[in-house]
Amino acid sequence: MARTGPTNTARRVLVWLGVVIAVLTAVLAGGTMAGHASWAPKLALDLEGGTQMILAPKVEGGSGINEEQLNQAVAIIRQRVDGSGVAEAEISTQSGRNVVVSLPGTPSKETRALIQASADMNFRPVLQAGPGAAVPPEARTPDDQLPKPTAEPANSSDVNWVTPEIYSQFEALDCDNPSQDKQERSDPARPLVTCEPASANSPAIKYILGPVEVKGASIKGSSFQLQQGAQGAVTNDWAVNIQFDDEGTAKFKEVTERLYQFYVAGGGQSGSDPKAQFAIVLDDQVISAPRSLAVITDGRPQITGGFTEASAKALSDQLRFGALPISFDIQSEQQISATLGGEQLRMGMLAGLIGLLLVVVYSLFQYRALGLVTVASLVVAGALTYLAIAILGWTENYRLSLAGVAGIIVAIGQTADSFIVYFERIRDELREGRGLVSAVENGWKRAKRTVLASKAVNLLAALVLYFVAVGNVRGFAFTLGLTAVADLIVVFMFTHPTLQLLARTKFFGEGHRFSGLDPKRLGAVPLYRGAGRIRTPEDKPAVAVRAKNTGATAEAERRMTIAERRLAERQEQLTGSSKSATKEDN
Amino acid sequence: MASFATFGNELYTGKRSYDFVGSKKIWFLIAAVAVALSILLPVVKGGFNLGIEFRGGSEFTVSNVKTTDTALGEKAVEDVVPGSVPRVANVAGNTMRIQTDKLTDDETLRIKEGLTTAYGVTDNEVTSTFVGPTWGADVTKQALLGLAIFVGLASVLMALYFRTWKMSLSAIAGMLVTMFITAGVYALSDFEVTPSAIIGFLTVLSYSLYDTVVVFDKIRENTSDLAASTRRTFAEEVNLAVNQTLVRSINTMMVAILPVGAILFIGAGLLGAGTLRDLSLALFVGILIGTAATIFISAPLYAWLRQNEPDLVKQARRVEQRRAEAAAKATPATA
Numbered sequence: 001m002a003r004t005g006p007t008n009t010a011r012r013v014l015v016w017l018g019v020v021i022a023v024l025t026a027v028l029a030g031g032t033m034a035g036h037a038s039w040a041p042k043l044a045l046d047l048e049g050g051t052q053m054i055l056a057p058k059v060e061g062g063s064g065i066n067e068e069q070l071n072q073a074v075a076i077i078r079q080r081v082d083g084s085g086v087a088e089a090e091i092s093t094q095s096g097r098n099v100v101v102s103l104p105g106t107p108s109k110e111t112r113a114l115i116q117a118s119a120d121m122n123f124r125p126v127l128q129a130g131p132g133a134a135v136p137p138e139a140r141t142p143d144d145q146l147p148k149p150t151a152e153p154a155n156s157s158d159v160n161w162v163t164p165e166i167y168s169q170f171e172a173l174d175c176d177n178p179s180q181d182k183q184e185r186s187d188p189a190r191p192l193v194t195c196e197p198a199s200a201n202s203p204a205i206k207y208i209l210g211p212v213e214v215k216g217a218s219i220k221g222s223s224f225q226l227q228q229g230a231q232g233a234v235t236n237d238w239a240v241n242i243q244f245d246d247e248g249t250a251k252f253k254e255v256t257e258r259l260y261q262f263y264v265a266g267g268g269q270s271g272s273d274p275k276a277q278f279a280i281v282l283d284d285q286v287i288s289a290p291r292s293l294a295v296i297t298d299g300r301p302q303i304t305g306g307f308t309e310a311s312a313k314a315l316s317d318q319l320r321f322g323a324l325p326i327s328f329d330i331q332s333e334q335q336i337s338a339t340l341g342g343e344q345l346r347m348g349m350l351a352g353l354i355g356l357l358l359v360v361v362y363s364l365f366q367y368r369a370l371g372l373v374t375v376a377s378l379v380v381a382g383a384l385t386y387l388a389i390a391i392l393g394w395t396e397n398y399r400l401s402l403a404g405v406a407g408i409i410v411a412i413g414q415t416a417d418s419f420i421v422y423f424e425r426i427r428d429e430l431r432e433g434r435g436l437v438s439a440v441e442n443g444w445k446r447a448k449r450t451v452l453a454s455k456a457v458n459l460l461a462a463l464v465l466y467f468v469a470v471g472n473v474r475g476f477a478f479t480l481g482l483t484a485v486a487d488l489i490v491v492f493m494f495t496h497p498t499l500q501l502l503a504r505t506k507f508f509g510e511g512h513r514f515s516g517l518d519p520k521r522l523g524a525v526p527l528y529r530g531a532g533r534i535r536t537p538e539d540k541p542a543v544a545v546r547a548k549n550t551g552a553t554a555e556a557e558r559r560m561t562i563a564e565r566r567l568a569e570r571q572e573q574l575t576g577s578s579k580s581a582t583k584e585d586n
Numbered sequence: 587m588a589s590f591a592t593f594g595n596e597l598y599t600g601k602r603s604y605d606f607v608g609s610k611k612i613w614f615l616i617a618a619v620a621v622a623l624s625i626l627l628p629v630v631k632g633g634f635n636l637g638i639e640f641r642g643g644s645e646f647t648v649s650n651v652k653t654t655d656t657a658l659g660e661k662a663v664e665d666v667v668p669g670s671v672p673r674v675a676n677v678a679g680n681t682m683r684i685q686t687d688k689l690t691d692d693e694t695l696r697i698k699e700g701l702t703t704a705y706g707v708t709d710n711e712v713t714s715t716f717v718g719p720t721w722g723a724d725v726t727k728q729a730l731l732g733l734a735i736f737v738g739l740a741s742v743l744m745a746l747y748f749r750t751w752k753m754s755l756s757a758i759a760g761m762l763v764t765m766f767i768t769a770g771v772y773a774l775s776d777f778e779v780t781p782s783a784i785i786g787f788l789t790v791l792s793y794s795l796y797d798t799v800v801v802f803d804k805i806r807e808n809t810s811d812l813a814a815s816t817r818r819t820f821a822e823e824v825n826l827a828v829n830q831t832l833v834r835s836i837n838t839m840m841v842a843i844l845p846v847g848a849i850l851f852i853g854a855g856l857l858g859a860g861t862l863r864d865l866s867l868a869l870f871v872g873i874l875i876g877t878a879a880t881i882f883i884s885a886p887l888y889a890w891l892r893q894n895e896p897d898l899v900k901q902a903r904r905v906e907q908r909r910a911e912a913a914a915k916a917t918p919a920t921a
Contacts, residue, residue, distance in 0.1 A: 049710070331717070331718045331721040331724065332715070333715065334713070334715045334716075335713060336713045337647075337649065337709075337712055339650065339710050340647060340649050340711070340713045343649060347862065350852070351845070351848045351852055351862065354848040355846070355847075355848035356845065358844035358847075358848060362837075362840055363841070366837055403782065406785070406865050406866075409845045409846070409848075410842075410845070410869060412845045413841050413842025413843070413844070413845055413873075414793070414796065414842060416841040417796075417838040417841065420834055420837045420838050421800055421838075424831070424834040424837075428598060428830070446807065449803060450799070450803040450804075453747050453799050453803060454796045454800050456747075457740055457743065457744075457795050457796045457799055460743060461791070461792030461795075462792075464735050464736040465729075465732050465788055467732075468729075468731050468732035468735060469725075469729055469788075473725065473728075473781065473788070476785045476789075480789070480792075
């Protein structure tokens with residue numbers, strides 16, 4: 001067989017498809033070996049079992065919530081969930097309105113309450129501070145030497161708050177490896193032993209804090225800016241400004257008056273009395289513990305020291321968010337048992353397999369050997385979809401849900417339709433009397449437009465649903481879109497090149513009875529049967545018709561039998577037909 | 587199956603032809619009646635059978651139960667919330683479903699424990715769902731918004747691709763008929779309307795337009811150089827295109843409906859109610875109706891919308907004239 005242009009192109013395209021699949025597989029294999037990815041797609045909770053809560057943020061006073069506040073809310077929920085010892089929790093926003101929390105297993109009542117509660121920000125004075133690491137058991141203060149309160153504490157900075165229990169707790173606390181079992185909110189009227197987690201430029205620190213002095217609700221606003229020097233010139237240091245309301249201003253003045261005494265007594269700038277510090281506590285964790293360098297009377301403290309622009313912004317955001325009491329309404333909560341999840345996955349896969357099998361049987365029945373091309377194309381499309389889902393599960397944390405599985409099952413039909421449209425076009429071309437090779441090329445030209453236009457509708461639907469819809473509609477839209485893309489790739493890079501090559505084989509090219517492209521069964525009499533062209537006697541009158549003058553052609557055409565008309569059309573297409581068949585007869 | 591291929595051949599050449607376009611009045615009438623019934627039925631029945639996602643409330647699913655006695659489930663709920671009226675049903679095989687009004691967290695946990703002991707299963711086999719009353723409405727609102735945006739964009743896309751808004755209009759009309767009838771069948775079946783069913787509806791709409799685009803593309807092809815031809819009138823060309831794509835329509839419908847049918851009849855039978863069943867019913871009906879609506883509604887409607895265009899009227903007259911002349915010539919010839 002002569003090596004013609006289309007054949008080479010077809011081979012090249014197939015090789016490229018092989019390269020694409022190989023690269024995707026290699027990427028996934030690399031990720032799996034590095035321990036980040038896995039061969040199996042990640043499953044959503046409805047298939048794996050677990051709890052999914054969809055929360056709607058609720059601002060006190062009924063005002064709306066903006067994107068930034070929602071992201072803060074997510075950050076805070078994440079911190080709470082992590083702090084409660086639940087591993088592998090996933091928290092995300094959805095459509096800019098809802099927060100979705102997915103947890104494996106069943107959350108305890110306390111965890112649930114924590115997730116729903118509004119952010120709890122307050123200011124506490126520091127009583128004692130120390131390096132984050134736990135004091136080794138052998139080095140701990142013996143029981144009889146633990147500090148004992150000598151009197152009732154006079155104010156929040158009074159060390160008489162530190163009882164032996166609290167001191168033992170402080171020594172044992174390990175802020176470098178925080179244990180994640182905190183589930184209950186602290187009592188604002190009691191001292192608190194807690195951590196400031198390690199950050200980029202400071203190690204973890206642990207504190208004993210006095211009772212709450214100023215509540216987060218007293219914060220009216222917060223901003224960050226470059227610090228101004230003594231002469232009003234802008235320096236390179238970042239600062240965070242807080243603005244308190246009237247109550248907060250009064251309370252904060254009282255606090256700073258007391259703390260400033262510790263600052264002065266401790267030796268001013270060079271001193272190190274932790275009691276000069278006040279801690280900003282969010283959800284029982286210290287986010288910052290600045291020293292009080294002055295008495296703040298106007299309710300506008302400025303926090304400085306060691307901020308980068310990013311860390312100043314982060315603290316400012318946290319302060320603003322803490323001032324905004326957002327709590328969460330549970331919109332929907334699903335606790336799916338692992339049994340049910342696994343069952344749903346099995347059933348989904350079973351239904352999908354049965355559906356696929358039926359499609360295979362139907363294709364083979366309708367298209368004979370050509371149906372095998374459908375099956376192979378579906379397999380390639382399936383492989384591409386699978387790889388994409390597994391890789392997206394790794395890179396984008398995409399999780400396949402039951403709705404997503406449904407999307408894939410539905411897509412089987414729509415993917416197969418591209419092949420059906422294409423095959424029917426080829427058959428139409430064969431009916432017009434073309435040889436298979438040119439029928440494939442012409443049919444493809446026409447089918448390509450249809451496939452592109454119809455897939456555009458599908459992709460449009462998937463995109464719109466993905467961006468607008470909420471809940472599991474999105475998972476469905478995602479797989480629908482993904483499979484539409486996979487389908488396009490397969491039609492262009494697999495089905496068409498394969499048919500180009502197959503059209504040149506003896507089995508298909510000569511229209512074997514079982515090829516699904518048998519011109520006789522399609523009602524077309526092949527024009528070429530080889531060098532010794534055989535014409536049946538009844539063809540002859542049709543040729544005579546062609547001799548009629550042009551004016552009568554339309555009428556003659558109308559009066560022709562189907563066979564005559566086909567033959568007449570074939571006459572015009574002689575040059576377009578294939579020359580590849582060489583055999584006398586089939 | 588030689589006969590099906592022959593069927594395709596005859597449809598292609600025009601030897602066998604179904605008059606989809608000519609009999610449009612019948613199809614339109616049937617569609618109008620079906621749509622009217624689909625609107626009336628839910629009204630008469632007092633609305634759709636809304637799922638828990640739309641009503642709000644709690645639902646428990648217990649897998650692998652030892653006994654399917656509904657009284658056990660009722661008792662487990664009433665022990666915790668006296669006076670409540672739980673709906674307990676054996677949904678499939680050995681799976682029980684218990685629905686209640688909205689419960690507090692504490693009640694949910696206690697009922698879960700109660701059900702675990704009542705049905706002799708482990709903690710791992712009880713699934714609970716709590717839905718706030720506004721969630722379903724939220725899903726629906728967003729889905730409808732998505733639908734509106736999709737229909738708008740798809741109309742523009744089709745109008746641009748086919749270069750005529752009349753094709754957009756006909757396709758959307760066919761889609762609306764599909765939507766109404768599918769919703770009507772859903773109401774008739776008394777299946778619960780859940781967010782999964784909404785997903786199904788949205789897919790049906792996308793499928794319906796998709797199917798119409800494929801058929802319309804053939805119509806566009808057949809009618810593109812109509813002005814130069816006197817062989818067929820516009821309506822006849824449209825009808826021929828529908829006939830020529832009929833085999834494809836049937837094959838596509840079969841291939842699309844087989845997996846969906848597998849979910850509906852096999853998956854749902856084993857698993858009972860759930861995402862897959864709700865979705866597949868909407869799809870099963872929608873694919874059937876959507877395929878039919880393209881053939882019986884969209885295509886005839888398009889022919890009807892355009893048949894009074896001056897160019898096409900002129901062309902139709904030329905065809906008539908040519909046929910009359912041909913008949914006049916033919917008569918003496920055969921006499």
